Amino acid sequence: MNPNQAPRTRIRLRYGKSGRIRFTSHRDVARIWERSLRRTGLPVAQTEGFSPRAKLHFGLALATGYESDAEYLDVDFKCGEMAVEEVLKSLVDVLPDGIEATGGAVLAPGAMSLQQAVTICDWDIELLDVAAGDLAQWVDQVLGAATLMVTRERKGQKITDDLAPQVRALEVGEPTSRGVRLLATLGTQPRAARPSELLAAQEPVHRPVLIRRTRQWIEQDGARLEPLMVGAAPVQHTLVGVQ
Amino acid sequence: MSLWPELELVLPEVSKPARYIGGEGGMATPEHHPSKVAWLLAYPDTYEIGLPNQGLQILYEILNERDDSVAERAYAPWVDMEAEMRAGGLPLFSVDTHRRAGDFDVLAFNLSAELVYTNLLNCIDLAGAPVRAEHRADDDLLIGAGGHCTYNPEPLADFVDFFVLGDGEEVVSEITEAVWDWKRSGKKSRQSVLRALAAIEGVYVPSLYDVAYDGPALVSITPRYADVPAVVEKRTVADLAAWPYPKQQLVPLTEVVHDRLNVEVFRGCTRGCRFCQAGMITRPVRERPAEQVRTMVADGLARSGYDEVALTSLSTADFSGIEEVVSATMDCGAGEVSVSLPSLRVDAFTVGLAAQIQRARRTGLTFAPEAGSWRMRQVINKLIDERDLYGAVESAFSQGWRRMKLYFLTGLPTETDVDTLAIGELARNCVELGRAHTKNPSVTVSLGGFVPKPFTPFQWFGQNTVSELQRKVFLLRDDIKRNRGVQMKWHDPKASLVEGIASRGDRRIGRVIEEVWRQGGTFQEWSEHFDYDRWTQAMAKHGLSVDWYVHRHRTEDEVLPWDHISAGLHKDFLWQDWRDALNEVGLEDCRWTPCYDCGACTGYSIEHIVASAVPPAGGSQGTGQVPTGYQPPEEVSVQLSGIGARSST
Incomplete structure (x- = not known):
């Protein structure tokens, strides 16, 4: 057949x-x-x-x-x-x-x-090395930045692009038992932005202990x-x- | 108890973190208890090399089935992980419940290759125990080792408390009972547990023996006490049917070598290839009943989800009724199942078998003629006929294979350049055969430097020097350079030299191994970490001659470092076989012909367990005639193995 x-x-x-x-x-x-x-x-x-x-x-x-x-x-x-x-x-x-x-x-x-089809993802990022207040300040800086240039290596070549359009939402979440939580919504088109890139895009660079994708979304006619x-x-x- | 909370902070920083997480299908989560002996079974190489090891998995199951013991597993951490562990004060740990090595009673290693010896030292050190056995306190970890390398235990004698020789299925329980007596007494006397272990057949406790030298020569290795055996005999499981293990082969979450269901169809081999230590030390031949093989395959596929099965043994086509078993295997399971036969004679590799094996998925093909010329194959007693090799190659090409690998050894006794160049001729002829079937046939010659091993007829042979091996490699490389379709790969002759030091070394080589380890020389079997100069410098520093240990021909009367160990084989049988080799005289397979008394059966009152009284038919053996008296048996060996299922090292 x-x-x-x-x-x-x-x-x-x-x-x-x-x-x-x-x-x-x-x-x-x-x-x-x-x-x-x-x-x-x-x-x-x-x-x-x-x-x-x-x-x-x-x-x-x-x-x-x-x-x-x-x-x-x-x-x-x-x-x-x-x-x-x-x-x-x-x-x-x-x-x-x-x-x-x-x-x-x-x-x-x-x-x-x-x-x-998928256009954005929600992320839950746990950080140990930062206080909630400092993190809130960091979030404001990220959201206020005109551009967030990140450099990555692909097939041996360095590529720099702007992460700012990909940061669709960012806020400090409820604390965890051992640290603080950063909640982010990041775009996936034309390429998926990684939470690790977000963390590296703005000083001070935070080291996550746990990163969790909580949702993936398809945006269609203004709806998710x-x-x-x-x-x-x-x-x-x-x-x-x-x- | 679990180190996991600390480990999970470290794992994002290292390569391939899945090596350290455990969680395999079939994994045990044993409950430790003061009344149980706790074994940490370690493979001193990376997880992906060590996980599939069947010997370790068999003991893991047996120990966890007993109600007086538990077993978990550990593998050598890769260099980046080791650095993190040392920086963070983390010890060697089990992957099952991430328990620290120091919480176990026994740390037991599987030794399948000599180049991992420095990793064994590193693992002992990471476990928190003193590296040298003499420095261990009464209640420190007991360090054990088993596996093929333990037939010459002397290079590791200073570091290992006890060695186990031969099949582990039965002796592991006897050891558990001896260790329990020690544990029950509060681990007060290390000496008492070592003496108890030495009383178990198959267990060698090196610290209970005195070694005497006369200049460079070894004079004797003798027990210090009357109740310690002068010669330690290997253990042999008489009937494989009684041990259908592993019943729950571990299914790893991440990719490993030999990532498939493996079912051992028989143990032992009497083909008598003179370079092959495995064939000598695992005698006699003990087949698993065909019905049990079928059950293990069907159950294993159902519970693992694998779609590939390897029927494992040495020279698997010698299994009675192999074609029926392969056929039944391919038909079991829900979907397509592919079968690999990692070791298979070419005369049985017929068009029919080729067609059947490639039904589900075409696996890689490796034929192992081992030597290029008929004369050389008589010396090594791998009596294959070129016509059989060509027949097998023809079968494979006609069934759609386009490339294959031919495995050869160089540096064999009596080898001349004529023998070396004959390898190129065989490869060219195979490519020519392929042209009839495919536009771009490809044959890869894989060339390994021969390292003489204990308990083989070649144990007296002086290994070729690095420069001689290198010369032969280049001779062949230049010969086949211009032949389209023939590629060549070779093993680093320098690595063969180090393997030679460890293979036939005596107790003094321990200092060299320790020196190389202390200088950071781990993962020596990985080419990117192998450091030849460290080894030769360590030999020189300790006043030991590479020439004396590796390149010198031994004499009949010489005391060998493993003379106090027995694989059942009579030393005079091996010597006679060595003389026969030099005279280019072959020896037939005793499983189908009368016994020539090598000692492996008679010494232990056991016998071959072989369902068929005659050799398998096929190729030039198709006459089905059992040769009476010696005539050149016309056979060849073939290996089939999954592409990507071979170690890259």
Whole structure:
């Protein structure tokens, strides 16, 4: 059968990453998903060719060491219908500690890929080396700056660009048990701004102990949509022992 | 108890932090208790090299199944992590519950390669114990070691409290009981636990032996007490079927070498390749029942989610009914499962097998003829026929493979430039065969310098010098330089020299290992950290001659540093095999032919466990005839392994 004509269902899954598993890389997480989905025995579609792999489409990479409540991936199943509830249920026992599937939705045909669709992310950044008052001052400086030039290295070349347009919101949050919290909303297009770049963009440079992505958003006609909301009938999954 | 709160502040600063987090599928979370002996099983190399080690995983499971012991794992921290640990006062820790090494009773190392010896010292130091055994207090960590390198334990004798020889499945429990007696008594007397350990068959406690020298010559290694054995015998598990381990192979969260399900199908090999220490020290052949193999594969795939299985052993095609097992393996599991056979004779690598193996995913191909000329292969007793190699290569190309690797040794006994250049000829012929099937066939020659190992017929042979190995490498490189489709890689001859120092060194080499470690020489098996000059300077500083230890031919009457260790093999059998090698006389495989009494079975009253009475059919062996008397068996070895599943070092 021509694979293009075979029935397919694309399901978008939301998952969290926390605890010690946060030190795995984006690539590691992709491999964990491949193994976990094989363990479920669900009919995941495979790529063609000599080295077939599961058809998984990941969203924005999460830097090694960061936690998240809002990671997404799209999974193609080789069948015309697939219940999101069933997928979420079969994942409970096969995902490793620290990775939890928390929701899903069947995607409408032709839905934009996660990498294209998501425009902003919310971040929760825990800092130990700064007092709340000093941090508030730092936030004012960042928000008041006309430009925030950051330099990064890419393929051996130094690239400097302005982070200021990417800083969509910034505030001091509730304190944690051991430090203070900075809440940021950063743009992802044309490239995703990293919290570490934000922290380095304005003196004094703060060293985070924990960075957590709390939300990803798709901005559409002035509204913010959670990536599951672009699909039909999203299913929120309540898991015992999450968080 | 857990160091995690401190570690998680350090991990963002180091490369590949997932090396230190544990959390693998199948991981134990053992409950420590004063009434349980706590083992920290360590692999003295990086996590990604050490995690797949099956020996360590087997002991980990057995110890955690017992109700009087717990086991966790540790790996050598990479240099950046070590710097953070030393700066922050963090000790070596387990990856399972991030417990400090000092909270365990035993720190036991798996030793698979000599170049990790300095890492072992570094791990002991990071664990907080004195590096030299003689400086340890009564209640300090007990330092143990097992694995193939322990067949010459002497270079590490000053640092390790006890060595374990041979299969660990049974002896690990006996050791646990001896350690428990020591722990129960409040760890009052180290001497008493060492004496108790020495009484266990298969355990060698080097501090209980006196070593005598006469100038550079070793005169004797003798026990100090009457109840300490003069010769320590290896342990052998008689029946692999009784030990279906690991039952829950660890599934790592981050990428490691051999990242697949591994099922050991048999242990031991009697092909008799004279350079191969593994084949000599693991005798006899003990097959796992085919039905148990199938069960372990099916269960392992279901619980791990892997889509690749390696059937492991030496020369896996010798397993009785290998084709049926491969076929059954490929059909189990929900989706496509690929099979790799890390060690497989080429005469069994038929078009049919090639077709089947590439059904799911085409894995990398490595054929290991080991030597270029038929004469050389007679010397090393790897009696392969060129036609079989060409047949296998033809099968692979015809099934769509476009590149393969050929593994060879150089610096073998009696080797001449004719033998070295014959390697190039074989490689060229393989590329020519490929042209019929593909436009750009590619053959990579991988050349390693031969290092003689204890308990092989070549243990008396003087290793080639660095310059001689280098000359041969360049000779071959220049010969094949202009051949399109032939590439060449080689092992650093300087690293082979250091391996040679450690492989056949005596107790005095310990000073050299310590010196290199004290100067910061860790991760010596990693080319970016290997420091040849440190080793040669340390040898000179301690008045030890590289020439004497490495390049000198030994004589029959010489006392060897491992003469007080026994792998079951009679020394006169090995000597006769060495003479036969020099006379280019081969020796057949005793699992299908009458016993020639090497000692491995007769000495321990055990036997081969082999389901089939005849060798597997295939290639030029397809006649199915068991040779009577000696005739050149026409066979070749092949290795199949997943691309990227090989260590890059």
